[in-house]
Amino acid sequence: MTRPYVLSSVAMSLDGYIDDTTPDRLLLSNDEDFDRVDDVRASVDAILVGAGTVRADNPRLLVRSDDRRKARLADGKTESPIKAVIAGATALDPTAKFFTTGDIDKVVYTPARHYTAHQSALSSLAHVVDAGEPVDPGAILADLAARNVDRLMIEGGSSVHTQFLAAGLVDELHVVIAPFFVGDTDAPRFVNPARFPQDAAHRMRLVETLPIGDVIFARYRPSA
Numbered sequence: 619m620t621r622p623y624v625l626s627s628v629a630m631s632l633d634g635y636i637d638d639t640t641p642d643r644l645l646l647s648n649d650e651d652f653d654r655v656d657d658v659r660a661s662v663d664a665i666l667v668g669a670g671t672v673r674a675d676n677p678r679l680l681v682r683s684d685d686r687r688k689a690r691l692a693d694g695k696t697e698s699p700i701k702a703v704i705a706g707a708t709a710l711d712p713t714a715k716f717f718t719t720g721d722i723d724k725v726v727y728t729p730a731r732h733y734t735a736h737q738s739a740l741s742s743l744a745h746v747v748d749a750g751e752p753v754d755p756g757a758i759l760a761d762l763a764a765r766n767v768d769r770l771m772i773e774g775g776s777s778v779h780t781q782f783l784a785a786g787l788v789d790e791l792h793v794v795i796a797p798f799f800v801g802d803t804d805a806p807r808f809v810n811p812a813r814f815p816q817d818a819a820h821r822m823r824l825v826e827t828l829p830i831g832d833v834i835f836a837r838y839r840p841s842a
Contacts, residue, residue: 621759622770626779627658627792629833630808635800636774643675646796648831653683658792660686663767664700664725666758668778669710670806672703678719679773696722700767703727704753704778705736717743723765727758755785776806784812791822791838794830816840 629646630636637644647655659665660681671677680698681687687697701716702725710716710726717724717740724744728736730751737746749757762770772778772788782788793808816822822838829835 620763621756621787622663622762622767623789624759624770624772624782624787625658625662625790625792626772626782626788627655628774628779628808629794629796631796631798631800633799633801634807635802635805636776636808637674638800638805639802644800647794647833651794651830651833651835654830654835656682656686658771659699660690662699662769662771663695664702664762664765664769665771665773666702666704666778667716667773668775669703669705669708670777671773671775672710672714672716674775676715677773678715680720698722699771700725700762700765702758702762704749704758704781705732707732709735709739712740712743725761725765727753727761729753753781755781755787759787776808776810780809780812783809783816784814786815786840789839790825793836793838795834795836797832 628636631646665679679701681690690697698720700723701720703716705726705728726736726740726744726746727749728746730748733746733748740746747761772782820841823841824836825839826837827834
């Protein structure tokens with residue numbers, strides 16, 4: 619079975635942070651770039667995040683534009699892509715917008731040892747899938763492929779980006795750089811320490827750069 623094409627998307631500060639340590643969400647981008655992200659969302663079949671993103675940002679993960687939703691429906695798709703989350707030991711809030719918004723499939727991927735707990739709490743709201751011990755990114759992609767997902771967008775956070783990049787399972791990387799610093803070592807970075815196939819000897823290929831207001835967008839692909 620062919621795995622989905624994986625697109626990893628991140629916005630970060632000049633010093634590589636994707637958030638700060640305040641209770642409020644840190645806005646790293648701008649309205650024009652949020653619209654670009656919405657366009658990318660409309661082009662994929664599923665969006666994947668980590669449990670930390672669901673807790674910290676309470677995102678809906680839906681296509682915002684009416685025109686883009688209508689275009690998806692005209693193509694025989696759902697208004698928004700499938701929503702997927704990787705859950706760990708801590709329970710997910712069933713009232714989170716991830717579960718309560720969008721008439722679309724939601725999937726929870728969980729380590730084997732926590733499958734029963736998540737299945738009990740969330741089976742009425744989402745498909746709960748045992749994704750191995752520890753969670754295997756390849757198993758997630760295989761399950762999504764079985765759900766007819768051809769294109770997957772990863773929107774964070776650090777752990778999810780790290781897992782897929784370190785496993786060499788990212789086909790395209792979208793990076794937005796905000797024009798400021800966070801400067802807090804306790805804040806989350808784009809990725810966690812790991813061994814990555816995209817190292818100094820195996821540089822990624824820069825496909826596109828674009829200024830969007832006060833941020834810079836860069837698109838990379840792994841070298842052949």
